[in-house]
Amino acid sequence: MLWVAILALVMTVAAVAVAGRRALFLFKLATSGPPAPERIEYAKTHVPEELKAQIVEVFGQKKLLKWTPSGIAHFFVMWAFFILLTVYIEAYGAIIQGAITGEPDFHIPIIGQWAVLGFLQDFIAVACLLGLVAFAVIRIKNSPKTEGRKSRFFGSHLGGAWLVLFMIFNIIWTLFLARGAASANGNLPYDSGAFVSIGLGNILPASTLLEEIALLLHIGFMLVFLVIVVNSKHLHIFTAPLNVLFSRRPDGLGEAPEMRIDGKPVDFEDEDLDPEKLGRGKIGDTTWKGFLDFYSCTECGRCQSQCPAWNTDKPLSPKMLILDQRDHAFKVAPYLLPGADTSHAGQDVLALLDKPLVGEDGVIHPDVLWSCTNCGACVEQCPVDIEHIDHILDMRRYQVMVESSFPSEAGVMIKNLENKANPWGMSEMKRADWIEELDFEVEVVDEKLSEDTEYLFWVGCAGALEDRAKKTTKAVAELLHIAGVKFAVLGPMEACTGDPARRLGMEFIFNMLAKQNIETLTEVGAKKIVATCPHCFNTLANEYPQLGGQFEVVHHTQLLAKLVDEGKLVPINPIEEKITYHDPCFLGRHNKVYSQPRDIMSKVPGVQTQEMHRHKDRGFCCGAGGARMWMEERLGKRINTERVDEALTTDPDTVSTACPFCLVMLGDAINEKKNGGQAKESLEVVDVAQLLIRSVKS
Template sequence: MLWVAIIGLVMTVLAVALAGRRVQFLYKLATVGPPAPERVEYARANAGEELKAQLVEVFGQKKLLKWTPSGVAHFFVMWAFFILLTVYIEAYGAIIQGAITGRPDFHIPIIGQWAVLGFLQDFIAVACLLGLVAFAVIRLKNSPKTLGRRSRFSGSHLGGAWLVLFMIFNIIWTLFLARGAAAANGNLPYSSGAFASLALGEVLPASGLLEEIALLLHIGFMLVFLVIVVNSKHLHIFTAPLNVLFSRRPDGLGAATEMRVDGKPVDFEDEDLDPERLGRGKIADTTWKGFLDFYSCTECGRCQSQCPAWNTDKPLSPKMLILDQRDHAFQVAPYLLAAANGVEHKDTDVLALLEKPLVGEDGVIHPDVLWSCTNCGACVEQCPVDIEHIDHILDMRRYQVMVESSFPSEAGVMVKNLENKGNPWGMSEMKRADWIEELDFEVEIVEDKMPEGTEYLFWVGCAGALEDRAKRTTKAVAELLHIAGVKFAVLGPMEACSGDPARRLGMEYLFNMLAQQNIETLNEAGVKKIVATCPHCFNTLANEYPQLGGTYEVVHHTQLLAKLVDEGLLTPVTPIEEKITYHDPCFLGRHNKVYSQPRDIMAKVPGVQAQEMHRHKDRGFCCGAGGARMWMEERIGKRINTERVDEALTTNPDTVSTACPFCMVMLGDAINEKKNSGEAKESLEVVDVAQLLIKSVKGAS
């Protein structure tokens, strides 16, 4: 056994040295960029929450199990890595003990002969084999050669995936060979429980040489696999837990990340601020958390399969957005690492790559990729390793907008309107209160302070005050609050855009200007509680204003109305005998997890037959308006709102309901096109949930 121990030791030292060198390279590369101290601070301050995330997402595989067949297969393969660590302890122990005593019958102290452990080892190994078969079937069934871009593996590095499956298969069959040979020689620590190993021991010959060769093969395949893992996409085995640990809670959605320079929030009044440092213009501007995203991508394509842009034939694939940056980072790594050490790199090929812009016609990321994103969050929601694709897109947009002044021309009109008039349409602020004149009761407008006894400030929003279809929702909500006896007031002309379109476009300076103006107004008025009808305003006020010192209790109108119905302050009585399908607004649903309240309201309205679309709740499909896309033309592929309405029409609805003014506009436009072509009935319309509720409530009076 001495020769086995020597060979095993040499193989281990070589493999660990190679893997360690690669890990050192990856660490140095990840830390060439700016720091991200807020990630560490949050993880440290919220240790309990982070522990829960590790248990639920990493060990419990929560996100993967949403995709049941592949999720179950991955669950067993992953747990095989954990449980079979005990087998490697036994294998190395057997080699060392065999070299010393001549008897490789080592067992782990205390638990090493426990039949339950032997059973778990064999069970998880068999389950792992079945998982490998499932993975192979899934990959063949979803092959890009057959499905093209409809395959979630389109664009993935397929050869590496098959190599890893082959290597895991080799690890498992050599495991059983080694354990079976040990059982045949009487060296297996278990007399029962290890059902597969003991069964193999019955048919294999009692041969010490076979056991020694099998042990070396098993350890050898494991060590080769280790080296492959740290040089491939399967690096996620080690980096995914770290990426989950340092990801934003609850899930990277809600607020957009603050723009930072050298780890600190940007101060636009700082005279020494270098404008070239705004956003991400080159790969070296990526923080170590961004590199963790690169390293953790499994290329599974779940993000791609859910992306509304990709599903409507646009060039954006969230997966390839990450992979293209990762591949570029590896290509220019020699220069980045040399520059970090103060050394000038002489490799002309690498230097040529450095001239390639991060975003551009000939860049790493094509502008059409960057501007196709609606910020819907489907990619972040589905990613099993918590990659934050939207953060990457926003950082690149910030550089393009504020440094390069390069963005779709239509968005420039929206920016000018926000700068000059405080709303995307460029209408006079005095028109913000016109909708009040159409009501038969008084709505108080804040002049200085919130009127005494007022509970909520009703944040009407630009669309709710100025867009005709959205004004119907505004009036319905105001009337419902009035009926329920909820005292509220509005800002009227003092209200400006929340800043969401500017921030999602990448114009962070304009967002800061609008947000600080609104925060000053709200604070001076003494506002504590806000109700908003627009999910974009709701998300910005609730999640992003605290970044700038504006902290309020913010609710969406569906949340407040559902509460008032439950409390009996609003009573829907008049039946609405219609089949209604509900569209989840992305910034209400995925970004803020408000799924139940709009549906609860509809469920309380007599006569309503609710019919879910195929893609709903956390898998809901975007209307196409988010990420400032509301103010940009959609010139590539199928229109996203048309795709969503096509899906709605499969339910044969009488009405499409939603809870967002942007969604109402986008879906309404697509439905009108369908009516003109005869594909939708003339009576079909899009309404807000509040409009359904007021129709039922008012009929009872």
């Protein structure tokens, strides 16, 4: 057994050295860019939340288990890695003990002969084998060769995936061979429980040589697998728990990340501000958290399968957005590391180093960058917490503020925000015009909110200035009036929250508008705010705290559902209609408000609700988020048309939603369908509040 111990030791040292060298390289590459101290600080100060995330997402595989059977298969394969660590302790222990005493009958102290452990080892190995079969079937069934763009594996590095499946298969069969041979020789630690190993031991010949060769084969395949893992996409085995640990909680949705330079929040009033550091223009500007995203991508394509841009034949695939950056980073990696000498680099390498992240000849094509609606489907579905939107926003910030390169239509919106504080460029005096259409008075704040005012009603630009959205505004105001809720509006004092500017990448304009609004809200004494626009709601509640604006903010569906539950609003008039509800992305995925709009509709007599195929956390975008509301959609099928096509499959009388952007986008698509004779003339899109006021008013 001595020769086995020597050979095993040599193989182990060699493999660990090769893997360790690669790990050191990956660490140096990840830390070559700007720091991200806020990630470490958050993890340190939110230990319970991070511990829960590890238990639920890493060990519990919550996100993957949403997708069965692939989720179940991955669950067992992943747990095989943990449980079978005990087999390696036994294997190395047997080799060492055999070399010393000549009797390789080693067992782990205390638990090493427990039949339950033996059963778990064999059970999880069998489950792992079945998982490999499931993976193979799924990959064959969803092959890009047959499914094309519909395959979530389209664009993935397929060869590496098959190699890893083959290597795991080799590890499992050699594990059973080694344990079966050990059982035949009387060296297996278990007298019962290990049902496969003991069964094999009953049919295998008693042979010391067979046991030794099987042990070496098993360890050898494991070590080769280790080297492959650290050089492939399966690096996520080690980096995914770290990526989950340093991700934003509860997920990478809601607020856009604060813009930082060298780890510090950007001060736009700083005279020494280096504009070249705004956003991300080159791969070397990526923080270590960004590199963790690169390392953790498993190329599973779940993000791609849910992306509204990809599903409407646009070039954006969230998966390939990450992979293209990762592949480029590895190409130029030797020259990104600290102290790298580029003096002897060839022209090709220097060209790669200077390659912009975004451009016609860049790593990411502009059409990819500007196709994103910020809907969050990619982040919601990613099993390893990659933050795709953060990458997109960082690149947009550089394009907009440094390169001045963005869709021309958005330039008009930016000028209007800068000059008139609303995207349409209308006079601020028009913000209160909708009040004249009501038959009761609405308090418009002059200097301070009245002491008995419970809510400040944040109307928003669309709610005040867009005709279709104004119907929602008036419905909400009337419902609050009926319920006896004292509220007030800012009127001309209200300005755009800055969401379109921030999502476009114009952080400077967002900063300006946000500070102006925070100052106004503070001066008037606003504490509780109700907003009808999910984009305003998200910005006020989640992003203004970055600049010191702390307010209690609710969406109108949350407040109305509460008033209905309390009996202050009583739906009495039946609405005999079949209604399908569209989840606004910034209300649903970004802020997890799914139940309240549905609760309101369920209380309205006569309403029959029918869910679309894609709803709640798998809902499909209307196409207006990410500042796309102010950009032309020239590539592929229009996203709002795709969504309305899905809505029409439910044969609705009405499509309801809870967002002014969705109201406009879905309404436009339905009108097109009506003109083409593909939708009934009576079909309309309304806000949930409009349904409620119809039922409440006698």
